[in-house]
Amino acid sequence: MTHKAYFIVLDGGDGSGTSTHSQLLKGFLEYKGFKVYLTHEPSKSEIGKILRKFLKNKEIPPSTDALLFAADRDLHYHNEIKIKLDEGYIVISDRYLESSIIYQSIQSENISIEWIKQLNKFVGQPDLTIILDVDPKIALARKNEEQLEKFEDFEFLEKVRNLYLTRAKQEDYYTISSDDIIELVQEKIQKIVLDNLRNL
Ligand code: TYD
Numbered sequence: 126m127t128h129k130a131y132f133i134v135l136d137g138g139d140g141s142g143t144s145t146h147s148q149l150l151k152g153f154l155e156y157k158g159f160k161v162y163l164t165h166e167p168s169k170s171e172i173g174k175i176l177r178k179f180l181k182n183k184e185i186p187p188s189t190d191a192l193l194f195a196a197d198r199d200l201h202y203h204n205e206i207k208i209k210l211d212e213g214y215i216v217i218s219d220r221y222l223e224s225s226i227i228y229q230s231i232q233s234e235n236i237s238i239e240w241i242k243q244l245n246k247f248v249g250q251p252d253l254t255i256i257l258d259v260d261p262k263i264a265l266a267r268k269n270e271e272q273l274e275k276f277e278d279f280e281f282l283e284k285v286r287n288l289y290l291t292r293a294k295q296e297d298y299y300t301i302s303s304d305d306i307i308e309l310v311q312e313k314i315q316k317i318v319l320d321n322l323r324n325l
Contacts, residue, residue: 129159129325130210132249133318134221137257138285139277140264141303142310146257147219149311150318154215157319162209165219167194168201180274187232194225195244202248210249215322221251226292228276231284253321255314256293257303261286 135143135150144165151163167173167180176193179185198221209216222245230236261282268277276282293300301313 129215129322130213131215131253131322131325132206132210132251133215133217134223134251134254135217135257135314136220136223136227136254137289137303138259138261138264138282139274140261140267140282141257141259142267142307143219143257145307146303146311146314147217149307150314151217153311153315154217154318159322160212160214162214162216163219164201164205164209164216166198166201166221166224168197168205170197170200170204172197172200180276183275187229187236190232191225191229191236191241191244194229195241198222198225198245198248207249218251221254222248223254223256223289223292223298227285227288231281231288253318254296254298255317256289256298256300257310258286258290258293258300259303263304 133150135147137143147163147165151161154161167176172193176190176197179190179193206216206218225241225245226238229241230238261279264282265277265279276285290300292298299317301310301317303310
Protein backbone atom coordinates (compact mmCIF):
# COMPACT_ATOMS: atom_id res chain seq x y z
CA MET A 126 0.00 0.00 0.00
CA THR A 127 1.29 3.49 -0.81
CA HIS A 128 1.77 5.71 2.20
CA LYS A 129 -0.03 8.99 2.28
CA ALA A 130 0.87 11.91 4.50
CA TYR A 131 -2.36 12.99 6.10
CA PHE A 132 -3.05 15.05 9.21
CA ILE A 133 -6.05 14.02 11.35
CA VAL A 134 -7.21 15.80 14.51
CA LEU A 135 -9.64 14.44 17.08
CA ASP A 136 -10.96 17.25 19.26
CA GLY A 137 -13.75 17.75 21.75
CA GLY A 138 -14.68 18.64 25.32
CA ASP A 139 -13.10 17.04 28.37
CA GLY A 140 -14.28 13.46 28.82
CA SER A 141 -15.26 13.11 25.16
CA GLY A 142 -12.70 10.34 24.71
CA THR A 143 -10.26 11.93 22.27
CA SER A 144 -7.33 10.00 23.80
CA THR A 145 -9.04 6.60 23.75
CA HIS A 146 -10.31 7.09 20.21
CA SER A 147 -6.99 8.42 18.89
CA GLN A 148 -5.25 5.30 20.18
CA LEU A 149 -7.89 2.95 18.74
CA LEU A 150 -7.76 4.77 15.41
CA LYS A 151 -3.98 4.42 15.30
CA GLY A 152 -4.28 0.64 15.81
CA PHE A 153 -6.95 0.36 13.14
CA LEU A 154 -5.00 2.32 10.51
CA GLU A 155 -1.82 0.37 11.23
CA TYR A 156 -3.78 -2.86 10.78
CA LYS A 157 -4.87 -1.46 7.39
CA GLY A 158 -1.20 -1.03 6.48
CA PHE A 159 -0.65 2.69 7.02
CA LYS A 160 2.33 4.24 8.81
CA VAL A 161 0.78 6.16 11.69
CA TYR A 162 2.22 8.65 14.18
CA LEU A 163 0.09 9.47 17.22
CA THR A 164 0.64 12.64 19.22
CA HIS A 165 -1.28 14.91 21.58
CA GLU A 166 -1.61 18.43 22.96
CA PRO A 167 -0.45 19.70 25.35
CA SER A 168 2.62 18.15 23.72
CA LYS A 169 5.43 16.25 25.43
CA SER A 170 7.79 19.25 25.12
CA GLU A 171 8.92 21.39 28.08
CA ILE A 172 6.18 23.91 27.22
CA GLY A 173 3.62 21.10 27.23
CA LYS A 174 4.85 20.04 30.68
CA ILE A 175 4.35 23.58 32.03
CA LEU A 176 0.85 23.59 30.55
CA ARG A 177 -0.04 20.32 32.29
CA LYS A 178 1.00 21.91 35.61
CA PHE A 179 -1.02 25.03 34.83
CA LEU A 180 -4.14 22.89 34.24
CA LYS A 181 -4.17 22.35 38.01
CA ASN A 182 -3.80 26.07 38.79
CA LYS A 183 -6.73 28.45 38.58
CA GLU A 184 -4.53 31.52 39.14
CA ILE A 185 -2.98 31.50 35.66
CA PRO A 186 -4.29 34.37 33.49
CA PRO A 187 -6.21 33.06 30.44
CA SER A 188 -3.98 35.14 28.17
CA THR A 189 -0.93 33.29 29.54
CA ASP A 190 -2.68 29.99 28.79
CA ALA A 191 -3.44 31.16 25.23
CA LEU A 192 0.17 32.26 24.62
CA LEU A 193 1.66 29.08 26.02
CA PHE A 194 -0.72 26.76 24.17
CA ALA A 195 0.18 28.63 20.96
CA ALA A 196 3.92 28.34 21.68
CA ASP A 197 3.52 24.65 22.49
CA ARG A 198 1.65 24.09 19.22
CA ASP A 199 4.15 26.05 17.15
CA LEU A 200 6.99 23.90 18.44
CA HIS A 201 4.90 20.73 18.21
CA TYR A 202 3.95 21.39 14.59
CA HIS A 203 7.39 22.40 13.30
CA ASN A 204 9.55 19.96 15.28
CA GLU A 205 7.29 16.92 15.31
CA ILE A 206 4.11 16.89 13.20
CA LYS A 207 5.57 18.40 10.03
CA ILE A 208 8.59 16.13 10.17
CA LYS A 209 6.38 13.03 10.42
CA LEU A 210 4.12 14.24 7.59
CA ASP A 211 7.20 14.81 5.42
CA GLU A 212 8.22 11.20 6.13
CA GLY A 213 4.85 10.02 4.78
CA TYR A 214 3.09 9.24 8.05
CA ILE A 215 -0.56 9.68 8.81
CA VAL A 216 -0.37 11.94 11.88
CA ILE A 217 -3.17 11.79 14.44
CA SER A 218 -3.22 14.59 17.01
CA ASP A 219 -5.33 14.18 20.11
CA ARG A 220 -6.43 17.88 20.33
CA TYR A 221 -4.99 20.76 18.29
CA LEU A 222 -5.76 24.40 17.39
CA GLU A 223 -9.52 23.95 17.77
CA SER A 224 -8.98 23.29 21.51
CA SER A 225 -7.34 26.72 21.89
CA ILE A 226 -10.04 28.43 19.85
CA ILE A 227 -12.71 26.94 22.08
CA TYR A 228 -11.20 26.79 25.57
CA GLN A 229 -9.19 30.01 25.60
CA SER A 230 -11.92 32.16 24.02
CA ILE A 231 -14.38 30.86 26.63
CA GLN A 232 -11.92 31.48 29.47
CA SER A 233 -12.04 35.25 28.94
CA GLU A 234 -14.22 37.61 26.97
CA ASN A 235 -11.07 39.62 26.20
CA ILE A 236 -9.74 36.73 24.14
CA SER A 237 -11.10 36.67 20.61
CA ILE A 238 -11.02 33.76 18.22
CA GLU A 239 -9.25 36.07 15.74
CA TRP A 240 -6.41 36.71 18.20
CA ILE A 241 -5.99 32.99 18.86
CA LYS A 242 -5.83 32.36 15.11
CA GLN A 243 -3.18 35.08 14.79
CA LEU A 244 -1.08 33.55 17.55
CA ASN A 245 -1.29 30.20 15.78
CA LYS A 246 -0.77 31.50 12.27
CA PHE A 247 2.49 29.64 11.60
CA VAL A 248 1.14 26.11 12.13
CA GLY A 249 -0.23 23.80 9.44
CA GLN A 250 -3.94 23.04 9.23
CA PRO A 251 -5.28 19.50 9.63
CA ASP A 252 -6.61 17.66 6.56
CA LEU A 253 -9.44 16.23 8.63
CA THR A 254 -10.96 17.35 11.94
CA ILE A 255 -13.43 15.19 13.85
CA ILE A 256 -15.21 16.64 16.87
CA LEU A 257 -16.38 14.25 19.57
CA ASP A 258 -19.49 15.68 21.15
CA VAL A 259 -20.32 14.70 24.71
CA ASP A 260 -22.97 15.66 27.22
CA PRO A 261 -21.03 17.34 30.09
CA LYS A 262 -22.97 15.25 32.64
CA ILE A 263 -21.69 12.06 31.02
CA ALA A 264 -18.23 13.59 30.62
CA LEU A 265 -17.91 14.48 34.29
CA ALA A 266 -19.27 11.10 35.37
CA ARG A 267 -16.36 9.53 33.44
CA LYS A 268 -13.84 11.55 35.45
CA ASN A 269 -12.57 10.87 38.94
CA GLU A 270 -13.66 13.87 41.10
CA GLU A 271 -10.28 14.15 42.80
CA GLN A 272 -8.46 14.51 39.50
CA LEU A 273 -10.59 17.29 38.07
CA GLU A 274 -8.61 20.02 36.30
CA LYS A 275 -9.54 23.68 36.08
CA PHE A 276 -11.75 23.41 32.98
CA GLU A 277 -13.68 20.41 34.26
CA ASP A 278 -16.80 21.97 35.73
CA PHE A 279 -20.29 21.62 34.39
CA GLU A 280 -21.03 25.21 33.36
CA PHE A 281 -17.69 25.66 31.63
CA LEU A 282 -18.04 22.36 29.79
CA GLU A 283 -21.52 23.25 28.61
CA LYS A 284 -20.14 26.42 27.01
CA VAL A 285 -17.31 24.36 25.54
CA ARG A 286 -19.79 21.92 24.05
CA ASN A 287 -21.95 24.63 22.50
CA LEU A 288 -19.01 26.42 20.94
CA TYR A 289 -17.61 23.16 19.50
CA LEU A 290 -21.01 22.48 17.90
CA THR A 291 -21.26 26.01 16.48
CA ARG A 292 -17.72 25.93 15.12
CA ALA A 293 -18.20 22.44 13.66
CA LYS A 294 -21.14 23.74 11.62
CA GLN A 295 -19.27 26.84 10.48
CA GLU A 296 -16.09 24.97 9.56
CA ASP A 297 -17.80 21.84 8.21
CA TYR A 298 -16.09 19.51 10.67
CA TYR A 299 -17.44 16.02 11.22
CA THR A 300 -19.20 15.71 14.58
CA ILE A 301 -19.81 12.38 16.29
CA SER A 302 -21.76 11.85 19.48
CA SER A 303 -19.48 10.29 22.04
CA ASP A 304 -22.31 9.46 24.45
CA ASP A 305 -22.54 5.98 22.86
CA ILE A 306 -20.36 2.99 23.68
CA ILE A 307 -16.73 3.16 22.57
CA GLU A 308 -17.07 0.51 19.84
CA LEU A 309 -19.89 2.37 18.07
CA VAL A 310 -18.14 5.72 18.24
CA GLN A 311 -14.86 4.24 17.00
CA GLU A 312 -16.62 2.52 14.09
CA LYS A 313 -18.02 5.88 12.96
CA ILE A 314 -14.61 7.53 13.23
CA GLN A 315 -12.97 4.73 11.22
CA LYS A 316 -15.56 5.04 8.46
CA ILE A 317 -15.08 8.81 8.13
CA VAL A 318 -11.30 8.45 8.06
CA LEU A 319 -11.29 5.64 5.48
CA ASP A 320 -13.77 7.48 3.24
CA ASN A 321 -11.55 10.55 3.32
CA LEU A 322 -8.36 8.59 2.69
CA ARG A 323 -9.98 6.84 -0.28
CA ASN A 324 -10.92 10.18 -1.82
CA LEU A 325 -7.37 11.54 -1.74
P1 TYD B 1 -6.93 16.54 27.99
O1 TYD B 1 -7.19 15.99 26.64
O2 TYD B 1 -8.06 16.64 28.93
O3 TYD B 1 -5.78 15.75 28.68
P2 TYD B 1 -5.97 14.66 29.84
O4 TYD B 1 -7.20 13.84 29.48
O5 TYD B 1 -4.71 13.86 29.76
O6 TYD B 1 -6.15 15.43 31.12
O7 TYD B 1 -6.35 18.01 27.72
C1 TYD B 1 -5.97 18.83 28.71
C2 TYD B 1 -6.80 20.08 28.87
O8 TYD B 1 -6.19 21.17 28.16
C3 TYD B 1 -8.25 20.07 28.43
O9 TYD B 1 -9.06 20.53 29.51
C4 TYD B 1 -8.33 21.08 27.32
C5 TYD B 1 -7.18 21.99 27.60
N1 TYD B 1 -6.63 22.65 26.40
C6 TYD B 1 -6.79 24.01 26.23
O10 TYD B 1 -7.41 24.69 27.06
N2 TYD B 1 -6.24 24.61 25.12
C7 TYD B 1 -5.54 23.92 24.20
O11 TYD B 1 -5.06 24.50 23.20
C8 TYD B 1 -5.37 22.50 24.39
C9 TYD B 1 -4.58 21.70 23.41
C10 TYD B 1 -5.92 21.90 25.49
